[in-house]
Amino acid sequence: MADRRRINGPVGATTPPIFDKPAGPAAAKTRDAIRKIFLKTGITPSASGSAYLELENPNPQRPGNTSLKLSCTVHGPRSLPRSAPFSPHIILTTHVKYAPFATRQRRGYLRDSSERDLGVHLETALRGAIIADRWPKSGVDIISQKDDEGWDMMNVLSGCITVASAAIADAGIDCVDTVAGGVAALVCKDDKTAPTIVMDPVVAEHDSILAACCVAYLPTRDEITNMWFKGRLPGADMMVYDKLMEKSLVACRCANRVIVQELNETVKKGQGIS
């Protein structure tokens, strides 16, 4: 049934524009580093904590074109509603939502299963970092909003983890460490060449991705809070799995340095005012 609380548009089916000529292929760049990350905290003053993350687009078509934009707000810690049962630790609620204009196909306003899935992954990744027993009987809501294109679910998840971690720190919720997300993938050009492992893969740049791995990592404690592995590995080499993990950990470390730097800047700015 149509959603009567929104403006739904015409009754007939609308189709996104179909182009007469295909777009040129994206030029693959070989790089052994993650894409540049822009991170800023405190974009939503009305929330307890918030952060905004932008990923660089390695082959921009327009000036100022970036590939992934995420905003995250944290509301809480606050007391649970009266009807909720007693909880000895903080109750974490996560929400991941794509904006309607975030993907190539226009998305609706209702959350679909992939968004729910991302929310669950984000929750497990953050639960390991928050010191939950310090806030009994309280709840916190973490809302990630994806405003612009990300290539696939794994890159979105790693971005969500990084931006949510910065927002939680901005909200002043006690954590054991800042958790950061990173992705590595096993890609191959064609059947003849041997597959290679790349950090922070851009899906459009690679012909085929065999497997990918997204990890949420606490660098100072050297602990992993969440790991998501997808794909099939060539059976011959058992070490590929380990290598893939290690590569994603490197990506996590890189992302974590951005978080730490931004938080340091925020603290300095706060000291300057007071």
Add this chain to the structure above:
Amino acid sequence: MTTPKSLTLSSTTFAKLSPHPYLLANLQPADPSTTPTRTNGRQPAQTRTPYINTSSLSHAHGSAVVRNGDTTVICGVRGETILTSAIPNYRAPSPADGSGSSLDEARDYDLLVPNIELATGCAPNFLPGVPPTTLAQTLSTRVYSLLHSSKLVDVSRLRIYPEEVGGEKNKEDNDEKMNEADEEVDEYAVAGDKAVKAYWVLYIDVLFISFDGNPFDTAWAATLAALRDTKLPLAYWDADREMVLCKRSQQNATPLNLRGLPVACTASVFTAKEKQKKGSGSYWVLVDPDRLEEGLCDETVTVVVDKLGGSTKILGISKHGGTVVGPELMKKMVATAESRWDQIHAAIE
């Protein structure tokens, strides 16, 4: 802190405990030497400076981010095509009857689809996972009706025709739609002898990133800026494939032809008594209210003006609740809206 000084509350605590006396005390200071200001440090008629950034989204045809104080809004405009055969009760438009006819294509065929989403966690009371609140529904409807009543978007830019090359051949095997319009064929000759095959539908999605009052003005400014930024690719009807195709190159993309630049200006009326009767007690007109002020005011006035082309045109006046605002005050409101127009115009250009 057991000193007697701790008995005086900090201003933020006072604001939370009793917001109405707090705002009143700021507007009516006991010490006459201090100038009365609002709690946010602004004068009653002072607005926040808007910042507008366009073309930041890569998947939208047009986009804008508007920041007005602590209210931040992002708007993406996306074009999709709809075939005229998919429109129920479709009537071919004829160029001759133009504005005089009852046919309003944009409204009748629902070509503009604005939606405003507040449940993005932009404020503690707007958490996701709930259906749109009354405020969100009201905002969507107001933007929708203003889009249509101001006739901002030129519908002729949304029509899609058969391809220019080989247009003669297309004409012959055109279906009954052409025959229907046969009696008006001489009028078609003016428009290059073409029948509309499809339309662009503009999905206008407005998301609140941060919420601090005055949602309608900011959402409208974002819609306007995003529509001004919108460039639709050149689309044509391909008779062989019976579908709409678009040209890839960016040079063929045309901007929408917007009629005018309407700007909304909202003000709330704050009364000294919480339940005030008409003609008694003092009141303040607070232009561009923030979240605290909106919660304390019953009466709001929104004036939509357009000053493009010299003279001021009033496109809409709406007033809700309260009985304070009379004709004189409404005139003042229009003057305030005119200065607001200059501000938004400078930010958009």
